Amino acid sequence: MPENSDLHKLLIDAAERGVAYRESGIDRRVAPSPEAVAAAKGFVEPMPDKGTSAERVLATLDEIGSPATVMMTGPRYFGFVIGGSLPVTVATNWLSTAWDQNVGMHEVTPATSTLELVAMDWMIDIFGLPAGTAASFVTGATIANFTALAAARNRVYSDIGWNVEADGLIGAPPVTVVVSEETHPTVFKSLGLLGFGRNRVVRAPVDAQGRIDAERFPAIKGPTIVCTQAGNVNTGAFDPVGRICEIAKPKGAWVHVDGAFGLWAAASPDRAHLCSGFSAADSWATDAHKWLNVPYDSGVAFVRDALALKSAMAITAEYLMTETRFRNPSDFTPELSRRARGVDVWAALKSLGRQGVAAMIDRCCSHARRFAAGLREAGFEVLNDVVLNQVLVSFGDDASNRRIIDAIQKDGTCWCGVTVWQGKTAMRISVCNWSTTERDVDLSLDAIIRIARGQQP
Ligand SMILES: Cc1ncc(COP(=O)(O)O)c(C=O)c1O
Structure with a gap:
């Protein structure tokens, strides 16, 4: 049976190890060494009969685990769309983990439920969403x-007199789902999970940047859901959501915006124009673990019609406090029990303030432009208009791109991923980390250009 004195020593040890890890990240290789990756096999063993002391468990995790991690929190990680967790959010995450609140019911989690409400209102304010919009703190976009x-x-179903929660989709009238050629795969997954089918969709054509071409938008007839996007995962481009709302809303369609990272452009006065007209939509999805730089896992859904969200999510049970004068968070989320991930969102917003969020977004965008300028100057082709934090670069043909990207990842100065954009293999640079500096961009550019030119370090 563990004792409280162990708790103190153990948590201090964990904090010290965490601090050492984060401090090492500034100059550490981004990709782990092959030896460290191979050593992770040290975790593999049959289920032990006897336990191990808590100190040893933690030490094993650190000694084997830490060196085998990719330094995703570091300033030169530009893969996928990955934030670096602001120090304040790591700290509040640790404290709220110590609280270990199950934030499903308000009455038994007054502190965390209130913090989530505050965080929700602040985001609704930042994104300029309509008053009364409801939010749901979930694992990700x-x-x-x-x-x-x-x-x-x-x-959409209740509008046509069908109770989809009670009666399901078998035998239900058809609903048209409009997506684009560039809709993120997670939207198709959601459509599958919801019984709409990943393939039973109408695809709106897009332009060269991956934006829906509003002039060629499909005609809307009958009950319809339109899925738009703020921030293409490759180019960073935005669908013309305001224009699509003008086309689709008078026909009664529901317009959804997947703004996993792009929605945060609304926080910057210099980039808010990218989100113009977004408040006319019906629902929005975003991530906090990407551009707000809070720890995993943290995403948020916003829905204008709070009752529609609650009708889809809420449950009742005699033993649960579902009949309450408070707003129960679990009435709005797929999960009943969950961690209070909104606390980290509150901490990020409270520590940065409106101006700090805008500065973080602007800084990342300016780093992306610096990357693009440096790569063009070195003679490489930048494939996208760099409107946000994403840069696509090609070093030549498919095989050279793959070889060079692999060498860049192995080199360890920075980490960038591979993609295929409109038939061309390319390298993706996504600048999302609060701590990236111009020096990090320049160090990374030097390494990328050196490797692409086939030079030795
Ligand atoms: C546009 C878009 N939608 C959805 C997602 C999925 O986000 P998550 O991995 O946080 O669930 C991403 C991830 O990059 C994205 O870029």
Whole structure:
């Protein structure tokens, strides 16, 4: 049986190890060494009969685990779309983990439920969403898309007199789902989970940057859900959501915006124009673990029609405090029990303030432009208009791109991923980390250009 004195020593040890890890990240290789990756096999063993002391468990985790991690929190990680967790959010995450609140019911989690409400209101303010919009703190944009589209399914069906929660989709009247050629795969997954089918969709054509071409938008007839996007995962481009709302809303369609990272452009006065007209939509999905730089896992769904969201998500049970004068968080989320992930969102927003969020977004965008300028100057082709934090670069043909990207990842100065953009293999640079500096961009550019030119370090 563990004792409280052990708790003190153990948590201090964990904090010290965490601090050492984060401090090492500034100059550490981004990719782990092959030896460290091989050593992770040290975790593999048959289920032990006897236990191990807590100190040894923690030490094993650190000694084997830490060196085998990719330094995703570091300033030169530009893969996928990955934030670096602001120090304040790591700290509040640790404290709220110590609280270990199950934030499903308000009455038994007054502190965390209140913090989540505050964080929700602040984000609604930052994004300029309509008053009365409801939010749902979920694991990421995948489940935020799912949650928002579940609310859409509820409303679109209730508008035609069908109770989809009670009666399901078998025998239900058809609903048209409009996506684009560039809709993120997680939206298709959500459509599958919701019974709409990943393939039973109408695809709107897009332009060269991956934006829906509003002039060629499909005609809307009957109950319809339209899925738009703020921030293409490759180019960073935005669908013309305001224009699509003008086309689709008078026909009664529900317009959803997947803004996993792009929605945060609304926080910057210099980039808010990218989100113009977004408040006319019905639902929005975003991530906090990407551009707000809070620890995993943290996404948020916003739904204008709070009742549609609640009808899709809420449950009742005698033993649960579902009949309450408070707003129960679990009435709005797929999960009943969950961690209070909204606390980290509150901490990020409280520590940065409106100006700090805008500065973080602007800084990342300016680093992306610096990357693009440096790569062009070195003679490489930048494939996208760099409107946000994403840069696509090609070093030549498919095989050279793959060889060079692999060498860049192995070199360890920085980490960038591979993609295929409109038939061309390319390297993706996504600048999302609060701590990236111009020096990090320049160090990374030097390494990328050196490797692409086939030079030795
Ligand atoms: C546009 C878009 N939607 C959804 C997602 C999925 O987000 P998550 O992995 O946080 O669930 C991503 C991830 O990059 C994205 O870029």
